Ligand SMILES: NC(=O)C1=CN([C@@H]2O[C@H](COP(=O)(O)OP(=O)(O)OC[C@H]3O[C@@H](n4cnc5c(N)ncnc54)[C@H](O)[C@@H]3O)[C@@H](O)[C@H]2O)C=CC1
């Protein structure tokens with residue numbers, strides 16, 4: 285079998301490549317060069333990038349087999365998550381991999397800006413011993429304004445505390461109590477701009493934040509302010525910053541990121557008050573090792589069809605250990621459901637009963653939906669697009685949970701109402717210490733069968749002789765029965781035969797058996813080819 289192809293479009297740590305191991309065909313390309321990048325996407329299953337590769341709608345359309353885009357770092361502003369979601373492509377990042385490095389780089393730039401370290405260094409190496417020109421300022425007793433008190437903003441706050449600064453921040457999405465716990469006062473943007481001696485930006489780049497610090501804002505700051513940006517270029521408008529420094533309305537800046545990268549030529553570079561680095565916030569051995577190994581693990585999980593805790597476009601968040609085995613079970617039940625129903629339902633309930641119901645089991649609903657659509661649509665069904673497929677078809681999906689499960693420790697049911705009002709249901713569990721998958725209910729009939737590759741179900745009026753007829757007809761077509769169970773609602777009432785067989789039962793044979801036993805319905809389910 286061909287190995288899944290992982291395209292690495294930017295530098296990935298050796299440790300990350302080692303996690304991928306020999307199970308994948310790893311290819312390399314230069315993601316920043318579109319003429320190389322786009323054709324390289326043609327047959328890839330996974331793509332790993334950093335910040336220099338634009339994974340836009342065009343790139344996603346150029347990758348028909350793509351199942352996962354992994355960003356070996358934090359910012360996803362270079363990935364069109366919406367386009368990926370529509371195409372059923374999972375997007376993952378490594379949200380904590382480089383935050384310490386980014387926070388440390390911020391501290392480096394704050395200090396470098398306060399003490400003119402870079403400028404003095406360049407001058408001295410150029411043979412100039414200039415002391416008074418590079419007189420700086422202390423941090424002690426200064427006010428530091430943090431824009432965006434998220435993961436990195438908080439690490440920066442912690443690291444600045446021992447310098448004796450007063451910390452204020454603008455972050456309307458953070459509860460003030462959380463900020464207070466960290467000794468940071470939350471204020472309006474205007475207040476932060478007015479009070480800060482140092483302003484450090486730790487916001488995501490978004491429609492709201494592009495140009496957030498523009499000309500108007502740079503007229504509200506103290507002339508002694510130094511502005512640090514280790515988040516994303518463009519949040520601080522570069523033209524406005526240039527004018528503000530030139531006109532003495534801002535004392536200096538420390539910039540790691542630029543509106544357009546790579547950036548090797550900017551009017552800002554002419555200013556002695558500006559210290560710059562070429563987007564080095566995450567460029568440490570430690571951060572790259574963490575980012576590389578985290579995304580490699582996520583890619584492996586995603587390509588194995590498993591749930592990925594770091595996926596950003598999948599509902600449900602992290603999956604508890606005891607919920608994980610329920611995912612393949614729910615997916616299988618979804619597939620059996622569709623085979624039994626023969627059509628898509630108008631309403632679907634996914635019921636989770638038992639001990640696991642105490643956990644967040646939303647992901648079980650996703651797994652069931654993934655199974656429901658697996659054999660229905662041409663496109664690949666994933667945890668990402670399964671809810672969209674249901675929504676597109678106007679199917680209402682409900683997750684029902686209950687800690688009560690009288691017969692089994694845990695049981696998952698997929699129950700749907702069809703267009704003609706009929707209800708179809710199938711329940712399953714994981715049984716015994718080996719956690720064997722078992723179907724324990726079909727359309728209200730209790731049973732216990734292992735959903736192997738090929739299953740078949742007939743409902744009919746309970747009477748003698750039926751098992752023999754089914755056995756004979758299957759035998760005539762050389763189909764070997766592995767197991768058979770009969771369940772009925774009452775003696776002489778409605779009965780159900782559930783069979784597992786060694787090979788697929790052709791549709792005409794199902795029909796023939798159905799006709800001979802006068803079945804109300806006959807359905808075969810092939811879970812494997
Ligand atoms: N220079 C570099 O190499 C690196 C840069 N980064 C960048 O650093 C930035 C921060 O990353 P994290 O702290 O991990 O993100 P985060 O998501 O943990 O924190 C962002 C914070 O900004 C706040 N926020 C969002 N929109 C806002 C708005 N419109 N106004 C005010 N506050 C808003 C959020 O409430 C959140 O608290 C991102 O832009 C990321 O791409 C991250 C790592 C390395």
Ligand SMILES: O=C(O)C(=O)COP(=O)(O)O
Nearest residue numbers: 334335336357358359566
């Ligand atoms: O993780 C982030 O958001 C970064 O900015 C780091 O980008 P990089 O992986 O160094 O291209």
